[in-house]
Amino acid sequence: MNSGDTAFVLASAALVLLMTPGLALFYGGMVRSKNILNTLMQNYIIIAIIGIQWALFGYSLAFGPSQGGFIGSLSYLGLQGVGAEPFKAYSETIPHQAFMVFQAMFAIITPALIIGSWVERFKFGTFLVFSLLWATLVYDPVAHWVWGDGGWLKGLGALDFAGGTVVHINAGIAALAAALVIGRRKGYGTEAMIPHNLPMTVLGAGLLWFGWFGFNAGSALAANGLAAIAFVNTHFATCGAALGWMVVEWLVRGKPTMLGVASGAVAGLVAVTPAAGFVGPMSAIIIGFLAGVFCYLAVLAKPKLGYDDSLDVVGVHMVGGLWGALATGLFACKAVNDAGADGLFFGNPAQFGIQVVAVVVTMVYSFVISVILLKILDVTMGLRVEADEEVAGLDLSEHQETGYSL
Amino acid sequence: MKKIEAIIQPFKLEPVKDALHKMSVQGMTVTEVKGFGRQKGIREVYRGMEYQVDFLPKVKIEVVAPDEKVDSIVKTITEQARTGRIGDGKIFVYPVAEVIRIRTGETGDAAV
Numbered sequence: 069m070n071s072g073d074t075a076f077v078l079a080s081a082a083l084v085l086l087m088t089p090g091l092a093l094f095y096g097g098m099v100r101s102k103n104i105l106n107t108l109m110q111n112y113i114i115i116a117i118i119g120i121q122w123a124l125f126g127y128s129l130a131f132g133p134s135q136g137g138f139i140g141s142l143s144y145l146g147l148q149g150v151g152a153e154p155f156k157a158y159s160e161t162i163p164h165q166a167f168m169v170f171q172a173m174f175a176i177i178t179p180a181l182i183i184g185s186w187v188e189r190f191k192f193g194t195f196l197v198f199s200l201l202w203a204t205l206v207y208d209p210v211a212h213w214v215w216g217d218g219g220w221l222k223g224l225g226a227l228d229f230a231g232g233t234v235v236h237i238n239a240g241i242a243a244l245a246a247a248l249v250i251g252r253r254k255g256y257g258t259e260a261m262i263p264h265n266l267p268m269t270v271l272g273a274g275l276l277w278f279g280w281f282g283f284n285a286g287s288a289l290a291a292n293g294l295a296a297i298a299f300v301n302t303h304f305a306t307c308g309a310a311l312g313w314m315v316v317e318w319l320v321r322g323k324p325t326m327l328g329v330a331s332g333a334v335a336g337l338v339a340v341t342p343a344a345g346f347v348g349p350m351s352a353i354i355i356g357f358l359a360g361v362f363c364y365l366a367v368l369a370k371p372k373l374g375y376d377d378s379l380d381v382v383g384v385h386m387v388g389g390l391w392g393a394l395a396t397g398l399f400a401c402k403a404v405n406d407a408g409a410d411g412l413f414f415g416n417p418a419q420f421g422i423q424v425v426a427v428v429v430t431m432v433y434s435f436v437i438s439v440i441l442l443k444i445l446d447v448t449m450g451l452r453v454e455a456d457e458e459v460a461g462l463d464l465s466e467h468q469e470t471g472y473s474l
Numbered sequence: 475m476k477k478i479e480a481i482i483q484p485f486k487l488e489p490v491k492d493a494l495h496k497m498s499v500q501g502m503t504v505t506e507v508k509g510f511g512r513q514k515g516i517r518e519v520y521r522g523m524e525y526q527v528d529f530l531p532k533v534k535i536e537v538v539a540p541d542e543k544v545d546s547i548v549k550t551i552t553e554q555a556r557t558g559r560i561g562d563g564k565i566f567v568y569p570v571a572e573v574i575r576i577r578t579g580e581t582g583d584a585a586v
């Protein structure tokens with residue numbers, strides 16, 4: 069046991085927690101004022117609901133002793149046996165509970181990311197049930213495959229330092245499923261749906277950037293050189309991405325925008341997540357800059373594709389996550405992290421292939437299960453609020469309160 | 475008595491207010507409003523989505539004054555709020571039937 073490592077991982081867990089309220093503000097600023105509380109509320113209550121799911125059985129499913137590489141056993145049900153002693157398969161220097169609670173924050177923010185696809189129309193009750201089922205049936209198994217001791221994608225050699233595949237691709241493809249099954253907002257394409265408070269969005273992006281240091285550096289699970297490498301890569305990739313988005317938007321549309329720079333920063337954070345502990349800082353800048361470019365182009369393509377992924381979860385998290393996972397297979401370098409692998413640019417094309425397999429498997433699984441869950445909920449609970457409730461706004465119709473009063 | 479209602483560019487509020495204050499106008503009511511005239515709207519872009527925004531932010535000033543002061547107030551507002559470009563706004567003058575000061579019950583010019 070190491071007190072420095074323990075302190076660092078616990079502090080990192082607190083940083084990752086802060087990302088979810090940060091995400092609430094990031095998303096909240098982009099909706100119309102009549103839906104602000106519903107958007108904040110979904111992000112906030114998911115901390116509570118997935119938090120309890122994690123303690124009761126989620127942690128056990130994701131990190132319990134592997135059942136054939138596909139799911140953890142129920143031996144940690146109710147956190148039984150998860151105590152102050154280290155869980156040596158994951159870290160020998162921090163308490164098992166520190167590892168468990170750090171991972172809890174990842175389990176919380178992943179379904180929270182999907183919220184951006186369905187805001188302004190999704191029934192609150194259905195949202196709660198979907199999020200609980202999705203965390204149990206999609207997040208927990210995928211986390212086990214990629215990170216669990218004995219997980220089958222981990223065994224294959226897939227590199228995902230802090231969750232590009234498990235968190236961002238997983239949530240991003242589920243967001244695409246949700247946007248397609250739930251359908252567009254009333255008035256999409258004809259009415260102006262202008263973000264009601266971009267300063268709130270910028271504050272949220274700032275909190276995400278800050279919290280992401282815990283997400284990526286904390287994933288070293290120790291206060292060591294690898295944590296510093298991940299911290300440094302996280303920062304410079306994000307700088308590159310904010311710049312990349314601004315430059316390409318300036319070239320394409322003629323004006324640089326604040327929403328663009330905030331979105332670019334988040335795209336960079338997403339893209340560097342799988343690579344953070346495996347690449348050098350110059351690679352991180354390239355990964356980040358291109359993430360800004362690719363995600364901006366993805367967001368531009370959305371209106372032409374016709375689906376209403378309201379806050380661009382697909383364009384930022386899925387595309388950014390995809391690029392990050394593949395870029396890890398290009399830029400990874402054993403000179404940076406001996407426990408990693410060399411990527412294509414360092415003479416190991418096989419790693420790129422492994423990354424592709426992990427990405428494709430996750431996308432297919434998450435998309436299919438998400439569609440099935442939503443279809444079942446459609447006929448049992450209903451997915452959308454009534455048309456007049458949507459017009460009035462979900463703050464009033466779902467919560468009987470308003471965000472702003474005179 | 476007349477009510478002078480001026481719809482002006484928001485950034486012109488301070489100079490108009492200061493100038494009216496100097497000519498001892500005792501009070502005014504200011505509202506943030508939205509609208510359009512010949513200026514029409516503007517286009518705004520949020521990520522991939524482009525919107526035509528027809529209603530632009532303006533400030534509405536309302537002043538009630540005795541008849542003899544109306545011309546000079548209108549002249550002051552016109553001078554101070556003008557940039558010479560489209561979108562400077564408009565001034566409307568209406569007759570006021572009665573004014574009552576709530577605190578004292580005074581009426582007419584004494585209450586303005």
